[in-house]
Amino acid sequence: MAVEEFSEIAAARRIQRLSSHISPALTEPPQLQTEACSSRSKKLVVNGQALSLYMKGKHRDIQEKVHEFYNSRPDLQTPLEISKDDHRELCMRQLYALVREAGIRPFRYVADDPAKYFAIMEAVGSVDMSFGIKMGVQYSLWGGSVINLGTKKHRDKYFDGIDNLDYLGCFAMTELHHGSNVQGLQTTATFDPITDEFIIDTPHDGAIKWWIGNAAVHGKFATVFARLILPTHDTKGVSDMGVHAFIVPIRDMKTHQTLPGVEIQDCGQKVGLNGVDNGALRFRSVRIPRDNLLNRFGDVSRDGKYTSSLPTINKRFGATLGELVGGRVALAYSSVGVLKVSATIAIRYSLLRQQFGPPKQPEVSILDYQSQQHKLMPMLASTYAYHFATVYLVEKYSEMKKTNDEQLVADVHALSAGLKSYITSYTAKSLSVCREACGGHGYAAVNRFGSLRNDHDIFQTFEGDNTVLLQQVAADLLKRYQEKFRGGTLTVTWSYLRESMSSYLAQPNPVTARWEGEDHLRDPKFQLDAFRYRTSRLLQSVAMRLKKHSKTLGTFGAWNRCLNHLLTLAESHIESVILAKFIEAVRNCPDPSARAGLKLVCDLYALDRIWNDIGTYRNVDYVAPNKAKAIHKLAEYLSFQVRNVAKELVDAFELPDHVTRAPIAMQADAYAQYTHVVGF
Numbered sequence: 001m002a003v004e005e006f007s008e009i010a011a012a013r014r015i016q017r018l019s020s021h022i023s024p025a026l027t028e029p030p031q032l033q034t035e036a037c038s039s040r041s042k043k044l045v046v047n048g049q050a051l052s053l054y055m056k057g058k059h060r061d062i063q064e065k066v067h068e069f070y071n072s073r074p075d076l077q078t079p080l081e082i083s084k085d086d087h088r089e090l091c092m093r094q095l096y097a098l099v100r101e102a103g104i105r106p107f108r109y110v111a112d113d114p115a116k117y118f119a120i121m122e123a124v125g126s127v128d129m130s131f132g133i134k135m136g137v138q139y140s141l142w143g144g145s146v147i148n149l150g151t152k153k154h155r156d157k158y159f160d161g162i163d164n165l166d167y168l169g170c171f172a173m174t175e176l177h178h179g180s181n182v183q184g185l186q187t188t189a190t191f192d193p194i195t196d197e198f199i200i201d202t203p204h205d206g207a208i209k210w211w212i213g214n215a216a217v218h219g220k221f222a223t224v225f226a227r228l229i230l231p232t233h234d235t236k237g238v239s240d241m242g243v244h245a246f247i248v249p250i251r252d253m254k255t256h257q258t259l260p261g262v263e264i265q266d267c268g269q270k271v272g273l274n275g276v277d278n279g280a281l282r283f284r285s286v287r288i289p290r291d292n293l294l295n296r297f298g299d300v301s302r303d304g305k306y307t308s309s310l311p312t313i314n315k316r317f318g319a320t321l322g323e324l325v326g327g328r329v330a331l332a333y334s335s336v337g338v339l340k341v342s343a344t345i346a347i348r349y350s351l352l353r354q355q356f357g358p359p360k361q362p363e364v365s366i367l368d369y370q371s372q373q374h375k376l377m378p379m380l381a382s383t384y385a386y387h388f389a390t391v392y393l394v395e396k397y398s399e400m401k402k403t404n405d406e407q408l409v410a411d412v413h414a415l416s417a418g419l420k421s422y423i424t425s426y427t428a429k430s431l432s433v434c435r436e437a438c439g440g441h442g443y444a445a446v447n448r449f450g451s452l453r454n455d456h457d458i459f460q461t462f463e464g465d466n467t468v469l470l471q472q473v474a475a476d477l478l479k480r481y482q483e484k485f486r487g488g489t490l491t492v493t494w495s496y497l498r499e500s501m502s503s504y505l506a507q508p509n510p511v512t513a514r515w516e517g518e519d520h521l522r523d524p525k526f527q528l529d530a531f532r533y534r535t536s537r538l539l540q541s542v543a544m545r546l547k548k549h550s551k552t553l554g555t556f557g558a559w560n561r562c563l564n565h566l567l568t569l570a571e572s573h574i575e576s577v578i579l580a581k582f583i584e585a586v587r588n589c590p591d592p593s594a595r596a597g598l599k600l601v602c603d604l605y606a607l608d609r610i611w612n613d614i615g616t617y618r619n620v621d622y623v624a625p626n627k628a629k630a631i632h633k634l635a636e637y638l639s640f641q642v643r644n645v646a647k648e649l650v651d652a653f654e655l656p657d658h659v660t661r662a663p664i665a666m667q668a669d670a671y672a673q674y675t676h677v678v679g680f
């Protein structure tokens, strides 16, 4: 066949498929009707445009600018097959191009307009997740530590170099022996009053800084977290002031040679994110000026005296780590971006892919199978839920940066820990579900699930391991719970706990436990009450268990004895927060048709979660057996309804084509795109 003939046929096929995509109602194969839904045939119409408009963040323009720039530069796009070293160089060029060619300066927004910074990070991450993380290391971790933990002198000296990428840097916290336990770090910074310097030392192999982004190849500086050691006049001779942060130059500004006393090794090939050059750092009596102590929360004078506005090591440590929550906010936000991409690819493919069908009738779309709906529709609903939750988190974080309000700092700390861990865990699992939902074609590298899964996987661990972060959420809830019983007030964000604690103390209402009408089950009040009831119950019961066990096991042992319970509590709380924000977002949506679409996914999110934990509700008769069954049937029906508007719902994410460029996601002509990729 002549090339022209082939392309004519291909074009005709594309047009045919395109038309079937544009007007699915006319040409779609018959849908399988499940028993549960056959009685209700009314199909919801969702105004996709209005929905997109509502979802659109206020920084969409800058995201579009990023996308347009990289779309116009094939030389900056990451090929499917690339070596580690080439990938690292490409990521570096991608970052230089962002700043020096596209003229986008993310660092300027880190402190002053964090929402804009997170929007840039999400867009950059969709070009290549390694690139997003490399940018995060430079601006959020290295740059953020300088401006948040340092004072004016540091800002004046380093801001421009960090901003224009002359000062590439690292954030060197983790050590070989200590990751999550930051207070256990062993690197030391000993003050030498004679030379007015700190001496940075790695006392043993376990204290080698490990996994440090930008260290293996590109970094010139590192913010090194080390124990501050001061000379004293007592018999001990020195005093350990706890972990502080120091700016340590690691490579020569001109020659890029490693500086004397610094040893750098490469952490090598990783499971994903191979465009980021993670390295290990060892220090042998490296001297830095006293000014290099990032001294916002604690300082050392010329004569070696320590001063701080915060009274204890623990308070200083808390304040230091508290300044670093921006990284968690960024990860939660970006993880939702990954979930959007992955759900979009899987759902678009599932709408097109046809397998089997009723006898003598055309094959049906695989999204018409109840099982496929079960895999993907609650996921789509969750994506919406997390979108609104992270928008809320970013708002709170921005407000916190402006006001420094103490209560807000505590709230954002717990909220960012909870959302980061909850969402990244969910996305990591969903990536496997999406791959599987696309069958064998989901396994082709070109269809992206492999790289998305490998690159995203570590989101669960860095910026705080998820299991460890959830414990911080649980600890925070318990603290507030104890305050309540000591007569302290609970803040507005958490006030629902106070309300639902009192309803918890009462027995579940035997009448409402039997209500099973659709209106009742779709009532936000029923849904939110159920979520909050579960949280309050878990909180109350774990508090009692901790009290009981601490008598015999001590605090640490009791905590460990109740650990799974505590993690469930934290997740339950975060789910309540997510639902509350989702309900609010539905209520505030101005367009009735878009609002109806959101209400549908919000109900699915809520009922699916209640059903997932139905044992808990049944155990205490919060729902009677018939009500449990009704919840399940309604959740299945809602999945079916969401399937009918799934196209509009994923389109409303407005992901640019290159982001869902996986051939199986090409809606108009999946196979033509795909066969082309393998060379036909």
Ligand SMILES: Cc1cc2nc3c(=O)[nH]c(=O)nc-3n(C[C@H](O)[C@H](O)[C@H](O)COP(=O)(O)OP(=O)(O)OC[C@H]3O[C@@H](n4cnc5c(N)ncnc54)[C@H](O)[C@@H]3O)c2cc1C
Binding pocket: 137, 141, 171, 172, 173, 174, 177, 178, 179, 180, 181, 210, 211, 212, 213, 270, 273, 278, 458, 461, 462, 463, 464, 465, 466, 467, 468
């Ligand atoms: C690709 C990559 C990039 C990184 N970049 C940087 C960087 O630039 N700078 C930097 O400083 N660090 C970086 N890190 C390190 C990262 O922050 C740590 O890996 C992370 O904090 C977890 O520490 P860990 O690896 O020591 O795990 P551990 O703390 O040893 O955790 C191992 C396991 O033990 C469990 N565990 C630990 N403590 C508890 C507990 N109290 N209760 C219950 N379970 C527990 C965890 O849940 C986890 O499953 C990076 C890591 C990677 C892999």
